[in-house]
Amino acid sequence: MLRSDAVPVYLPGAVLRPVEREILYLASLAPSGHNTQPWFVKYIEPFHWIVCSDRTRWLPVLDPNQRETILSIGAFLQNLRYAARHFGYSCAMDLSARSNQDENIAIVQLKPTANLTSYDISGIKNRRTVRSGYLDDPLRKADVNYLINGEKAFVHFIPCGSREYKWLERYTLEANRIQMLRGPIMEELSAWVRFSSKEIERHHDGFTVDSMEINGFEGWYARHFLDKADVLKSSFAEKSIDKVSDQVSHSGGWMLITSTDESVKKLLEAGMRMQRLFLKVREKGIAMHPMTQILEEPALHQSAHRFIKVGHHIQFILRVGYLKKYPPPVSPRRPVETFIKA
Numbered sequence: 001m002l003r004s005d006a007v008p009v010y011l012p013g014a015v016l017r018p019v020e021r022e023i024l025y026l027a028s029l030a031p032s033g034h035n036t037q038p039w040f041v042k043y044i045e046p047f048h049w050i051v052c053s054d055r056t057r058w059l060p061v062l063d064p065n066q067r068e069t070i071l072s073i074g075a076f077l078q079n080l081r082y083a084a085r086h087f088g089y090s091c092a093m094d095l096s097a098r099s100n101q102d103e104n105i106a107i108v109q110l111k112p113t114a115n116l117t118s119y120d121i122s123g124i125k126n127r128r129t130v131r132s133g134y135l136d137d138p139l140r141k142a143d144v145n146y147l148i149n150g151e152k153a154f155v156h157f158i159p160c161g162s163r164e165y166k167w168l169e170r171y172t173l174e175a176n177r178i179q180m181l182r183g184p185i186m187e188e189l190s191a192w193v194r195f196s197s198k199e200i201e202r203h204h205d206g207f208t209v210d211s212m213e214i215n216g217f218e219g220w221y222a223r224h225f226l227d228k229a230d231v232l233k234s235s236f237a238e239k240s241i242d243k244v245s246d247q248v249s250h251s252g253g254w255m256l257i258t259s260t261d262e263s264v265k266k267l268l269e270a271g272m273r274m275q276r277l278f279l280k281v282r283e284k285g286i287a288m289h290p291m292t293q294i295l296e297e298p299a300l301h302q303s304a305h306r307f308i309k310v311g312h313h314i315q316f317i318l319r320v321g322y323l324k325k326y327p328p329p330v331s332p333r334r335p336v337e338t339f340i341k342a
C-alpha cells in the first residue's frame, strides 16, 4: 500500500509516479559509508532509470578507489529490487559501469509482474546501524544458519573467542587509532558530521548526534555547542577511541562478506549481499555494525587476508550481537526529489 498522501512529483521534464517515488525512497534507506548516500538516479522514462554514482559524495581520503561507494550503491540496488517486488514489479538490472569511477552504474527497468512472492518492506524501513549496547551472548547456531542460509560461500561467521575474533577485535581498535591520528581523514569526517538540527534539515545526510549514539547530556551539549572544528580536536578523537574500545569488546561474533574479485560487478554483488544480511538481522534481535577501518588501511587489509583464511576478498567486516532493546532508525535521508535528474 502507498501512503494516502502519495502524489506525483513534477520534475522538470518528467512526472515521477507515487509508486516510483516510494520505491526510490525505500532504496535510499540503504546504508552508506559516513551516510553520504553516494547515489543519484537519471530518469529515462517511467520505471526505467539509471542508478548513478555521485562523485560529489565520494570519500576520496578514506575510500580513494571508491570501493565503499560501489558497495553502498549495491545496498541501494538490493533495497530497490525488494521494494519493487513489494509493489508487484520485477526488476531487470544491467550493469553499465566498467570501473568504480564511472557515473552510470546500472540501468534498471521495472515491469509489472503477476504472482511475485511478496516482500515485507517493514524490514527496509526499520533497518539501522546500531553501534552500542551489544550483549556478550554468542550468536545462536540456529540464528547464524538463518542469516547465512544460501550465502555460505560469501558470508562467514567468526565466533566469539576464536583467534580470528580476537584478531578483529584488536586490529579494528588499532585501525581506528591510526585513522584518528590522520588529519585528512578527520577533516573528511568533519565535513559529514551534522551536529545541529539546522544542519540536518539542510543536508539530510551524514552522521548526526543520534546516529553517532551520543546520548543524554553529552548529546544535548553536542547538538547545541559543538561544530565541525570540534571533530578535529584531540578530545573528540580520544572519546571516539574509548567508544570503539567499548564497542569491540562487546559482541556475539563478527560476520565477513567476501567477493571472488574486486570488479565493479562483484563489488555491487557484495553490497547487495551485505544488505540482504542486514535486512534479516533485526527480526532475530541482532544488531549489525560495519567496522571497515581494517579494510581502509592497506597494511592491515593485507594482514587480514593473511590471518583470516576465507579464500576470497573481504569486502565487509561486521560486528554482530544481540540487543536488549532494538532502537528505531535515526539516520536522515535526502528527499527523493533531490536525487533524481530528469
Ligand SMILES: Cc1cc2nc3c(=O)[nH]c(=O)nc-3n(C[C@H](O)[C@H](O)[C@H](O)COP(=O)(O)O)c2cc1C
Pocket (backbone or CB within 6 Å): 029, 030, 031, 032, 033, 034, 035, 068, 069, 071, 072, 075, 127, 128, 129, 130, 131, 206, 207, 211, 289, 290, 291, 292, 293, 329, 330, 331
Ligand atoms: C560501505 C560501508 C562502510 C561503512 N563503514 C562504517 C564504519 O566503519 N563504521 C561505522 O560506524 N559505520 C559504518 N557504516 C555504516 C554507516 O555509517 C551507516 O549505514 C550510515 O551512517 C547510515 O545509517 P543507517 O545504517 O542507520 O541507516 C558503513 C556502511 C557502509 C555501507
